[in-house]
Amino acid sequence: MASPPRQMSIGMNILGLGGHGAAWRLAEVPSNSLVGVEYYQNIARISERGTLDAIFLADGPALNGNVATNPVGGLEPTVLLTAVALATKYIGVIATASTTYNDPYNLARRIASVDHISGGRAAWNVVTTAGDIAAKNFGLTGAPLHEDRYGRAAEFLDIVIKLWDSWEDDAIINDWKNGVFADASKVHAIDHVGQHFSVQGPLNVRRSPQGRPVLVQAGSSEGGKSVGSRYADAIFTTQTTLPDGQAFYAEMRNRARAWGRDPDSLKIMPGLSTVIGSTEAEAHARCDELDSYQGELGLAGQIAARIGISVSELDLDAPLPWDRIIDVRETKRDASARALGGGSHGFFEAQINLAKRENLTVRQLSKRIRSGHRLAVGTPEQIADTLEEWFKSGAADGFNIMPDMFPSGAEIFVDEVVPILRRRGIFRTEYTGTTLRHHLGLSRPRSQYEEEEDCDSLLAV
Structure with a gap:
C-alpha cells in the first residue's frame, strides 16, 4: 500500500499586533488587547479554523524595544496559553521560555501542566538569552558567554526530559479498594548532579x-544547532534564500542522524513574514502603507540592529558596509549582543546571506526581511507557491507564519492560502488527532526509564 503524501506543518506566530513593526499604527485592534486573553483566543480560533498545527508565542525576560514608540511587553506565555488552550480544541500551543533565566524543575512542571490542561497540545520553544538587559533583571552585571549559555541549555534539557519521563505511563494504578494509588517502582528520582544543576x-x-x-x-548558531539536533522535535529557523534553506535542512538532518536519531523525527520550520492581497498590487500597497509609518530610517534601523552597527553608517542606496559588519564568530557575536542589548546569530546570518547572494542595497534588503525573517508579499496563490517550493525542494517540513497584522493577516492566510495548499494535497483538510505530536507526525515517546527496564529484562532472558 502506498504511503500517504507528505504534508506540511504550519504554525501561526503571534508577534504583538502583527509581524510588521507598524501594525499597531493601523489599529485593527487597540494596543491594550495585548494584555487581554480574548485577542489571543481569537487568533487561535482563526488558526484552528484553518487546521493549523499550533500557535506560537515568542518571549524574553526583559523589556526590549522603544517603549515610547512601540507597544512592548506582554503576558507570560505559559500562563496565557493555558487560557488559549481552554478556548480551543485541537490547535497546539507553543510557549517560549529561556534556559538562561529559569530552573529545570519549575519549568518542566509548568510545561507539563499546560500539556495536561490542553489535553496534549503543549510545546516549549527552547531559547537561550543574550544581552545585558535581561541579565540585569536577574542579579547579573552581564550576560553569560555563548558557550556557557548553551552548555547550561543542554544540561537543562537533559534534566527536563528526565523529569517528564520520571513517571512511567502505567505508574498510576488507582486501586482505591486496596488503597494503592501508584506503583512506586515506576516513579523515578533522576538524581542529577551536573555542572550547572543538581536535581x-x-x-x-x-x-x-x-x-x-x-x-x-530556535537558534542557528553552532551551539543552537547542536542542542536542536540532539533534543528538539522541531526547529524554528531563519533562512531567507532557498539554497540556504536547503543547506540548513540537510545539515540538521545529518546532525540528528549523528546523534542516533531518525532524521524524520526532527521537523524544520522556517519563519515566513506575509503581506497578502487579492492582487499583487493590493498586497504591495498594503505593505507600503505599513512601511510608511516606520519610514526608511526605521526600516534601516532594524537592519542595523541585527548586524550590530549604527544606522548612521548605512547608505540606503548602497550595499551593506561589509568592512564594518562584525565577524560572525561566536566570541565576537557575543560581544556585539552585549553592545546591542540582545541579538540573534540566526537573524544576523540570514540577513547578510540574503544581501550577499542578491547584492542588495540597504533599501532593497529592508523590503525583503521582517522580524528577522523572509518576507513574502503577494497574492494567496503566490504565497502558496513559495511555501510549496520550499517544502518540495528539501528546505522545509513546514513554516511558522508571521502575518503583517492581526487579526486580518491571519484570516487572509487561513481563508485564502490554506484552501490552495489543500487543493494541492500538501496540507490537511481536517484534524485527525488531538495532540500536537499527532499534528506534526511525531510518535509518542516512551519513558526512558521504561526503555531501560525493557533492556534489563532482555538481558535477563
Whole structure:
C-alpha cells in the first residue's frame, strides 16, 4: 500500500499586533488587547479554523524595544496559553521560555501542566538569552558567554526530559479498594548532579498526555544547532534564500542522524513574514502603507540592529558596509549582543546571506526581511507557491507564519492560502488527532526509564 503524501506543518506566530513593526499604527485592534486573553483566543480560533498545527508565542525576560514608540511587553506565555488552550480544541500551543533565566524543575512542571490542561497540545520553544538587559533583571552585571549559555541549555534539557519521563505511563494504578494509588517502582528520582544543576526529582506531575510535551528550538548558531539536533522535535529557523534553506535542512538532518536519531523525527520550520492581497498590487500597497509609518530610517534601523552597527553608517542606496559588519564568530557575536542589548546569530546570518547572494542595497534588503525573517508579499496563490517550493525542494517540513497584522493577516492566510495548499494535497483538510505530536507526525515517546527496564529484562532472558 502506498504511503500517504507528505504534508506540511504550519504554525501561526503571534508577534504583538502583527509581524510588521507598524501594525499597531493601523489599529485593527487597540494596543491594550495585548494584555487581554480574548485577542489571543481569537487568533487561535482563526488558526484552528484553518487546521493549523499550533500557535506560537515568542518571549524574553526583559523589556526590549522603544517603549515610547512601540507597544512592548506582554503576558507570560505559559500562563496565557493555558487560557488559549481552554478556548480551543485541537490547535497546539507553543510557549517560549529561556534556559538562561529559569530552573529545570519549575519549568518542566509548568510545561507539563499546560500539556495536561490542553489535553496534549503543549510545546516549549527552547531559547537561550543574550544581552545585558535581561541579565540585569536577574542579579547579573552581564550576560553569560555563548558557550556557557548553551552548555547550561543542554544540561537543562537533559534534566527536563528526565523529569517528564520520571513517571512511567502505567505508574498510576488507582486501586482505591486496596488503597494503592501508584506503583512506586515506576516513579523515578533522576538524581542529577551536573555542572550547572543538581536535581533529585521525580517531577510532582505525572506523565503528560503526549508522553513529553513537544520541544521546539530556535537558534542557528553552532551551539543552537547542536542542542536542536540532539533534543528538539522541531526547529524554528531563519533562512531567507532557498539554497540556504536547503543547506540548513540537510545539515540538521545529518546532525540528528549523528546523534542516533531518525532524521524524520526532527521537523524544520522556517519563519515566513506575509503581506497578502487579492492582487499583487493590493498586497504591495498594503505593505507600503505599513512601511510608511516606520519610514526608511526605521526600516534601516532594524537592519542595523541585527548586524550590530549604527544606522548612521548605512547608505540606503548602497550595499551593506561589509568592512564594518562584525565577524560572525561566536566570541565576537557575543560581544556585539552585549553592545546591542540582545541579538540573534540566526537573524544576523540570514540577513547578510540574503544581501550577499542578491547584492542588495540597504533599501532593497529592508523590503525583503521582517522580524528577522523572509518576507513574502503577494497574492494567496503566490504565497502558496513559495511555501510549496520550499517544502518540495528539501528546505522545509513546514513554516511558522508571521502575518503583517492581526487579526486580518491571519484570516487572509487561513481563508485564502490554506484552501490552495489543500487543493494541492500538501496540507490537511481536517484534524485527525488531538495532540500536537499527532499534528506534526511525531510518535509518542516512551519513558526512558521504561526503555531501560525493557533492556534489563532482555538481558535477563
